[in-house]
Amino acid sequence: MNEREMKNGANSDPQIEFCGNRQVLVEGCRGILEYEPETIKLNTGKYNIRLNGRELQLKHLAMGTVLVEGCLTGLEFMA
Amino acid sequence: MKRFIGLTAWMLGCAVFEIQGAYGERFVTEAARAGIEIWGLRRKCPGILEGKVRLGQYPDLAPVSLRCGVTLELCETRGLPVLLRRYRYRMGLLVGFLLFLIDLFVLSLFVWKIEVPGVSAARAEEIEAVLAENGFEVGTFAPSVNFRQLKYAVMLAFDDISFVSVNLSGSRAVVEVVLADPAPEHVPADVPCNIYASSEGQIISIETLEGVPYVKAGDAVVEGQLLVGGIIDSKIMGYRLVHAMASVRARTFRTLSVTVPYRQTETVDTGRSRSYYSLVLFGHRFDLTLRPEPEYEQYRTEVSESTLHIGDNLVLPFSLIRTEQTEQTEIVYRYTEEQAREEALRQLKERERIWLPGREIEDKRENCVSDGECVRYAYFYTTIEQIAVSREIYSGKDDK
Numbered sequence: 001m002n003e004r005e006m007k008n009g010a011n012s013d014p015q016i017e018f019c020g021n022r023q024v025l026v027e028g029c030r031g032i033l034e035y036e037p038e039t040i041k042l043n044t045g046k047y048n049i050r051l052n053g054r055e056l057q058l059k060h061l062a063m064g065t066v067l068v069e070g071c072l073t074g075l076e077f078m079a
Numbered sequence: 080m081k082r083f084i085g086l087t088a089w090m091l092g093c094a095v096f097e098i099q100g101a102y103g104e105r106f107v108t109e110a111a112r113a114g115i116e117i118w119g120l121r122r123k124c125p126g127i128l129e130g131k132v133r134l135g136q137y138p139d140l141a142p143v144s145l146r147c148g149v150t151l152e153l154c155e156t157r158g159l160p161v162l163l164r165r166y167r168y169r170m171g172l173l174v175g176f177l178l179f180l181i182d183l184f185v186l187s188l189f190v191w192k193i194e195v196p197g198v199s200a201a202r203a204e205e206i207e208a209v210l211a212e213n214g215f216e217v218g219t220f221a222p223s224v225n226f227r228q229l230k231y232a233v234m235l236a237f238d239d240i241s242f243v244s245v246n247l248s249g250s251r252a253v254v255e256v257v258l259a260d261p262a263p264e265h266v267p268a269d270v271p272c273n274i275y276a277s278s279e280g281q282i283i284s285i286e287t288l289e290g291v292p293y294v295k296a297g298d299a300v301v302e303g304q305l306l307v308g309g310i311i312d313s314k315i316m317g318y319r320l321v322h323a324m325a326s327v328r329a330r331t332f333r334t335l336s337v338t339v340p341y342r343q344t345e346t347v348d349t350g351r352s353r354s355y356y357s358l359v360l361f362g363h364r365f366d367l368t369l370r371p372e373p374e375y376e377q378y379r380t381e382v383s384e385s386t387l388h389i390g391d392n393l394v395l396p397f398s399l400i401r402t403e404q405t406e407q408t409e410i411v412y413r414y415t416e417e418q419a420r421e422e423a424l425r426q427l428k429e430r431e432r433i434w435l436p437g438r439e440i441e442d443k444r445e446n447c448v449s450d451g452e453c454v455r456y457a458y459f460y461t462t463i464e465q466i467a468v469s470r471e472i473y474s475g476k477d478d479k
Binding site: 030031032033034035036037043057058059060061062063064 | 103104105107108110111112114115116117118119120121122128130
């Protein structure tokens with residue numbers, strides 16, 4: 001894998017930014033697969049992300065960016 | 080930031096919608112792909128999602144809902160566009176609002192408050208009177224004011240003002256005034272003058288730079304005595320007048336004394352007070368109380384003014400003046416001799432602190448006398464100080 005491929009690979013990865021356990025911003029989201037107050041499953045292309053917690057809420061959703069608020073208890077990467 | 084976002088959402092308007100069906104997640108994903116911004120998404124109950132979109136984007140949700148097989152329902156619309164649409168047939172409201180804005184604009188063109196900070200209330204009134212004479216008072220049309228002329232008028236009217244600036248912020252005018260330091264009394268170097276003694280004493284030294292000395296070291300002088308003359312009598316040139324200059328140091332005897340009576344009175348508030356209100360409309364004052372006569376024999380007055388304003392600078396021509404009269408009474412108490420002595424000493428030291436600079440103390444004695452009525456405390460000083468004071472020679476008039 002050359003440097004360019006590595007860069008491209010890095011760019012296609014989702015950017016996930018936590019603010020404590022109360023807020024998480026996911027950039028590069030391709031869709032919502034599951035939306036429940038206890039779990040939110042997001043499609044990010046290469047893999048899926050499952051956010052676990054309580055009273056989870058999709059505060060904002062636009063242009064591949066998802067902002068989730070609530071009491072986050074876990075994050076799983078799923079193939 | 081959150082408030083700003085909330086305000087933006089309100090300005091643009093938002094629609095609260097519900098989607099019912101098994102494919103809520105798919106609907107949300109598809110909507111996002113279609114460029115529709117969704118926020119505040121929450122699951123109300125199993126099978127029902129609630130969210131918000133911009134009012135203009137709500138029609139775009141319908142085809143997405145059809146594609147995803149969910150039922151879309153509009154629950155509520157909020158924001159300014161909704162409000163405007165609701166009142167679109169009530170033209171009176173719009174006209175009233177526009178009239179209010181025009182009114183506000185017109186009122187902001189006038190001066191409704193003049194402030195003169197940094198000077199006493201009496202001086203502020205004098206300055207305001209000069210401003211009024213020059214056509215600048217409450218109610219003046221601000222664009223017509225010549226501020227430069229106004230500034231010069233105030234500076235000409237008061238000798239002790241060195242700088243004036245009239246700043247207009249909205250309908251509030253702030254007149255900034257810088258008081259000049261009082262110029263020391265001195266005779267200009269090109270004006271002939273004599274030098275006299277400012278107080279009685281014994282001359283220690285005299286150094287004459289210009290003029291004719293009439294006293295020498297060791298002489299005793301009295302206040303007002305001529306020390307150095309500015310009139311030189313020359314046999315060759317005749318009389319000529321010069322600006323006498325000399326340094327004259329003398330030993331003087333000074334006394335500072337303070338008397339503190341044992342019987343003291345103090346004015347205190349009784350706790351009873353009464354307030355009167357006045358309304359000021361366009362610079363005219365109207366009393367709201369029918370009987371504004373004072374009902375207390377002795378009282379102090381506090382006046383506070385509340386002006387109606389928008390922001391800091393847009394002052395509207397309406398204000399409420401509250402005048403509070405608080406009853407006062409005098410209480411009498413007596414100092415013990417020790418207390419009176421302490422108080423006298425404190426006052427004496429304070430006077431000494433102000434009086435001392437520029438004097439060299441050679442000797443200092445103190446004396447305290449008390450009788451049945453008061454305590455008299457005194458400091459007796461022997462000091463060395465400059466006693467030369469210049470006074471102009473007026474031709475054709477008698478010099479003292």
